[in-house]
Amino acid sequence: MKDKAIHLDSIGATQVLGRALAGLAVPGDVILLTGSLGAGKTTLARAFVGEIAGVEEVPSPTYTLVQAYIARAGFDVLHADLYRVEDTSELIELGLEDAAQTGVLIIEWPDRLDDHLSENRLEIRLDFEGADGQEHRRIARLAAHGSWGERLARIHV
Numbered sequence: 001m002k003d004k005a006i007h008l009d010s011i012g013a014t015q016v017l018g019r020a021l022a023g024l025a026v027p028g029d030v031i032l033l034t035g036s037l038g039a040g041k042t043t044l045a046r047a048f049v050g051e052i053a054g055v056e057e058v059p060s061p062t063y064t065l066v067q068a069y070i071a072r073a074g075f076d077v078l079h080a081d082l083y084r085v086e087d088t089s090e091l092i093e094l095g096l097e098d099a100a101q102t103g104v105l106i107i108e109w110p111d112r113l114d115d116h117l118s119e120n121r122l123e124i125r126l127d128f129e130g131a132d133g134q135e136h137r138r139i140a141r142l143a144a145h146g147s148w149g150e151r152l153a154r155i156h157v
Contacts, residue, residue: 002149006157007129008138014040016157017140018047024151025052025104027075030118032110035126040138041108044126048106049079066094076103082112120146
């Protein structure tokens, strides 16, 4: 496992990180986004999906739980928001386990999962940085597992 911390000084910096990650993602990857409400999980996920799938409109899956896209390279990309999941039995219907085998998953609020779905996963914790009143400043703490270890070194934002 390799770790990296990235300071995000703006919403745009969070979007740049999402696009950079999309350029490194391959089928079988799972990206897990944690952090408090408003920390930038959805901003990062939207930039990731927009880049990898070549779409401009990326609605939040807060109420649908999962939105599916086709990546430019032809594999499935699933954006899941598990905030509203109360019982892990609800996850069976979503098909995340099957999708993790052949596509890419980006999951907000992954603490609702029983496990991490893939050994090739990237865990990202987004937190507010400092108490200086600059609410747009965040820090992303990335923990790479499996093949993400070597790819993480290529991220420069």
